[in-house]
Amino acid sequence: MDKIVIEGGFPLTGEIAISGAKNSAIKLMVVSLLTDQKVTLTNMPRLRDTRFLGQLLAHMGVEVEEGPGAKMTLHAADLSNTTAPYDLVRKMRASFNVLGPLLARAGEAKVSLPGGCAIGARPVDLHLKSLEAMGAKIKLDQGYVIASAKGGLKGAEITFPFISVGATEHAMLTAVLAKGETVLNNAAREPEIVDLAECLNAMGAKITGAGRSEVRIEGVSKLSGVTHSVVPDRIEAGTYALAAATAGGSVRLTNIRSDHLGSLWPLIAQAGAKVSLDETTVLIERGGGRPKPVDVDTQAYPGFPTDLQAQFMGLMCLADGVSIIRENIFENRFMHCPELARMGADITVTGREAIVRGVKEYRAAPVMATDLRASASLINAGLAARGETHISRVYHLDRGFEHIEVKLGQCGARIRREKE
Template sequence: MDRIAITGGAQLNGVIPVSGAKNSAIKLMAASLLTDEPLRLTNMPRLADTRFLGKLLTRLGVSVTESDGPDGQQTILHAPEITSGFAPYDLVRQMRASFNVLGPLVARSGQAKVSLPGGCTIGARPVDLHLQALEALGAKIDLHEGYVYAQAPRGLKGAEISFPIVSVGATEHAMLAAVLADGVTVIKNAACEPELVDLQECLNAMGAKVEGAGTPTVTITGVARLNGATHSVIPDRIEMGTYAVAAAMAGGEVRLTKARPELIESLSVKLEEAGATVVRTEDGVIVKRNGSRLNAVDLETAPFPGFATDLQAQFMALMTTANGESRIRETIFENRFMHAPELMRLGADISVHGGEARVRGVAQLEGAEVMATDLRASVSLVIAGLVARGETVVSRIYHLDRGFERLEEKLGACGAQVRRIKGDGEPEL
């Protein structure tokens, strides 16, 4: 099992290009099930999660071809026919977003059998809202032995779907299913994240009629079939925010390119409040810190455009050496402070009470062996290791490989002393 070692103390100076968004790419890949023509996705990240989903799509009848095209890294997905409507547990359990193949399978072929994704280390994240949306569209849902059996032999029907709480995954799933439904579907209390706008643009390029993504109401007029298309994946705002925090943590000056500054505005405001300099550019941001100690600031996670829960762990790492005490409230997922004990192994002063963590900044972190508990927590430990005295070794980094492309290379190009220690093989996920 691979590990990452970081020797702290080096400032970061240089340019980091931001990859395509993992959270968008995996839903766009699922959209390939909706058409018998090729879907070409450019600006595609190469990650464990995209690899997992590609393996599942291949089992369902999709050919998945990765290459370097004229627009950079691309993936071409082609499903002339659905050869199987069965998504087994051993594949779905590796990534929760795999469950979103259910809607497209039912929409195109009228039936599917997909494993429930199981538990999650950062909270329950049930799929009830996903299933309620499909039932509203006319699918018959049966749960048996850990699997969802969904049928709509006469096709899905347009409907009004009103979510009791905001859910990014359920909104995306409803959109993927409704584009081939007969009639008009209106999704109310929809999530407003940028990845939903990206999905809408891709689906519309394929011939769908979707409007309103990025607002609380999404309207979809179903069409009989979709065609192939070419679509560029939106820049990854979480990767962009992560490297912005890393630059503020280590000091120096880092330019983040191939990105959109408005996607991390809530983070940029907090970085400026803490004392870092953030310059918005046409294709990203420049983050600078001259070495002076940052100030503690409070934050609360919230749906977009609020502070992203996927950046909470990284910002907590930043606050471990800030001057003063910061309060961090997590409102999206329960049990998402599992990185706190690992940061404390590095000398951080953190106390957690329910959904709130108090971080009292210390003058110096000390390198130690730590363990990643989930995707975002893993990179928070890397960020802390950038300033810890001595060497920090992060184990279980298969979590990190799920969502960060070439992390050691990108940080190393800016002067970080970071290296991968190869293990004996791939972990069982």
């Protein structure tokens, strides 16, 4: 097992190119189940999660080929297996989203209930209710969802009781081959959902309203192949922007969609860093002095993303004052707080609220990553800490960040990967 070692206390200076979005790429890979033609994805990140999903798709008969550069081709000419076993699904929660496409194309599916990061219950009942609304027959048996739709799926009006990115995406992936119109009310509005809709529409789907709270899908009988570029990863971009604000220095991020992080840039500026941006690049600069305290509430898009909460808290731990961070999306996403406290942070957690009293500096310490985004906050803290920080269990990090030690190293970070 690997660990990351960081000799901190040095500002970052340089340029980082942002990879394709993990949260989009893994749903775009699932699109391949909906057609017997080739799906080619460019700007694909190379991650543990994409490898895990590739293994699951290959188990079902999909030919998965990683080409040169950031390219992947998937071809499901025939589906040889409509079962997604526990050993493959447990590694990544998003793999559960193969259920609807298998059902839509093959009329049946058996999929294990998912695993993934331990940041809350995140039940799949919204996913299953959406499929049932479209006519699927579903039963649970020994940890598996067994679904059938022998007569085909039918369009339905589905109202989500709360905003769910995963359930919105799953319903879209299923409804494109259902008969008639499906209407999703209170749908999630994330850029990754828009990316998925654009890919499906390029294949012949009829989706309108993606990116708004009401999405309409007119089912079609067949989808064609496609070549599609994965949208840049806004969470990776935000993580590196916060790394520059935390460690200090001057970092330019390229290959981004700056409009996808409209809730972040004002807060970084409020904390005392200079933010200069255009459509595809952003420059983050912070010199001497401590950051200023900023309160943050996570919200569904276009609000502040929960996937940047831990990284923003890492910055606030050094602020000259007190900030309050409220987590409104997941009920168990403060697991990074005890690890930051090992590095000298002063954080008090009560329910969904964390009170952060800024300290003058981090102290290097051995820490442990507890989930994907928490591991990124520890990286950022280690960059600012005096001394050598050792971060274990970085397999979490590899699920969502491509060559993070290389990208930060290009900006002068003294960071390396070692075997534990």
